[in-house]
Amino acid sequence: MSQWLCLLGRVLLLTKVAASVNFFHHGYEELVQALFNVKGSCPYITRLYSIGRSVQGRHLYVLEFSDYPGIHEPTEPEFKYVANMHGNEVLGRELLLQLAEFLCEEYRHGNQRITELIHETRIHLLPSMNPDGYEVSAAQSQRALRDLTGRNNANGVDLNRNFPDLNTIMYYNEKNGGSNHHIPLPDNWRNQVEPETLAVIQWMKSYNFVLSANLHGGAVVANYPYDKAHEQRIRGIWHATNSPTPDDELFKKLAKGYSYAHGWMHRGTNCGDFFPDGITNGASWYSLSKGMQDFNYLFTNCFEITLELSCNKFPAQEDLEFEWLANREALIAYIEQVHQGxxxxxxxxxxxxxxxxxxxxxxxxxxxxxxxxxxxxxxxxxxxxxxxxxxxxxxxxxxxxxxxxxxxxxxxxxxxxxxxxxxxxxxxxxxxxxxxxxxxxxxxxxxxxxxxx
Incomplete structure (x- = not known):
């Protein structure tokens, strides 16, 4: 009972001041304008910067929140949210725009919890890692087609299968006494990745990120590493197998931190699947190679989970406000988890x-x-x-x-x-x-x- 009373109190703290927001799907130009609007409204706690460009030349904009924007304060952790990696999975894109406006408005109105969060954490929001794919999906007139098109970037590449494969090296090292952290990149890695992937890798190398989440759609579950199974195929048949990291219990706590603060993710049912506590090990669900989640853990100091936030990859516009209210507390509570250990x-x-x-x-x-x-x-x-x-x-x-x-x-x-x-x-x-x-x-x-x- 005390746990739920505590959660209720935190939700009420967020709702004490209601930020005025508009709920609609933002195209690229509208997204950029929304980010500049937040920057203009809260110039002293925000910084807007680009980490690179997409295949078609669109900026990959990041909005930073900090009491000293642009400056790393020693012992103050760096946090990031990344959304819209798959162009047709758009809810995370809209949630991060809502989150940006919410953080700005709540800070301006003196919300104690948000003020402390911004003063004690350097927060980076990348609303769209794949703006080219989004435009392809958004251009479809039929809702069903929006779910089916625009997943990949303009070169037809799935960005969540495009990071250097460090899992294979790590699993080899496990058998031969090698390292499973800060694994060096292959010599020819730059020739194997897309411009968007390259930009994000360089971003990871430029900031000592501590905690992160990657926002997707198509299910409702908090997914944690490893995404790639150690043993995938038995007698020619591919099997999903649990592949825990050395920090498995910690990752479960991080995933539950989002799930239990979510409106209904923790109930464990979604989109026809069942996930106890609303969480799953990535490889036990289905195995994938060259994903961003595992790459964070194996190449940097950052612990990242993947959040599947909607059964519909491209939700109807009238559903956006409901989804924001379902995720708002969870988005804030997850950032707060960077302050542990x-x-x-x-x-x-x-x-x-x-x-x-x-x-x-x-x-x-x-x-x-x-x-x-x-x-x-x-x-x-x-x-x-x-x-x-x-x-x-x-x-x-x-x-x-x-x-x-x-x-x-x-x-x-x-x-x-x-x-x-x-x-x-x-x-x-x-x-x-x-x-x-x-x-x-x-x-x-x-x-x-x-x-x-």
Whole structure:
């Protein structure tokens, strides 16, 4: 009972101030105008930027919300929503436009919950990853045809089957002792991806995203990694098999965080299928390769789930307001889940940031790394953990950490340089404040390390 009273209180907090919104399907020009309108209404907490262009030259616009837009504040997490990856799955596109206007209006009216969310989180909204496909679908006069056309981009490629296949490498590594995190991209990856996919990958590399969701349609369920099954075919027959990540329980919690805040997703029934709690492991539903969800987990620090939000891929315009009300609380509650686990700074003895430090959690076989500002974010369930920070040229540091149910636990690491003959050593490529004023002893160019005095 207390859980439902808490949820009711949070919903009432959101409805205390009602934002004025218009519910209609936005074509590309209307979408761009809507984003600029929000930017104009809330100029001090928003930034509108493009991460690239589609095949047909349409901008992939992202609207950012932050109390310092355009600036990463150390230990403040980066969050993203991506929608309309399949051009004919359009509800997410409209929900993110509604969300953008809602965040702006609620902030202007002093909604405490929304104000705290924007002050403590850097939120990035990409309403349409596939604007070309949307235009193809929207141009169909018959509703049934809208559901059937425009899925792919202008080159006829399914963007959710277009990311580098890191799952195959990861499953190979599992058998041979290799890594299952921050897997390097294949040498020729740029020649294998579409302009939209390339733009999103470069976006992921530019921001240290912590949590994300990818908004789709055609079902109503929160789907979590892995999407690609380990073993797919038995005696020539393809089978759906559960393929959990090392963070399986955490992903279930993230998915339930959306499902249970949704108007009716958690009831478990939708579109003829049954999903207990409104969630499913991707591969146990059906296996797919080269998807964006798994790519986030295997290449970056970001934990992403896929949200299937409507039985109708292109809902009728008169249904948009109902869908917004069903998803509004869930969209906000999911962003709030980025504030859990542990976070902090990794520095050296002189308080210089250490970027790329590996954060390992004993018993969880998936590591994350500190960002370029030296800060890190490790999503974890409540509990007690043994956490180690390590970086080449430094002595590892291990701490025992207790994570509570409310908010992240702040844990800083200060690493000491490794020494040889009482001299600190660091990689030859290391640059930055830690090297200032230090005289480098001349050593052969082939040497892996430089000895610093």
């Amino acid at each position: 542990i976070k902090g700074m990794v520095t050296d003895e002189n308080n210089n940031k250490v970027a790329g430090a590996v954060i390992s959690v004993a018993g969880v076989g998936h590591d994350i790394t500190s960002g370029e500002h030296g800060d890190y974010f490790r999503l974890l369930l409540p509990g007690t953990y043994t956490v180690t920070a390590s970086s080449d040229g430094y002595q590892p540091q291990t701490q025992t950490v207790t994570v509570g149910p409310a908010g992240p636990t702040v844990v800083h690491f200060q690493l000491k340089q490794t020494t040889v003959n009482n001299h600190p050593i660091r990689k030859a490529s290391d640059k930055g404040p830690a090297n200032k004023g230090l005289h480098k002893k001349v050593v052969p160019r082939a040497a892996q390390w430089e000895i610093l005095r």
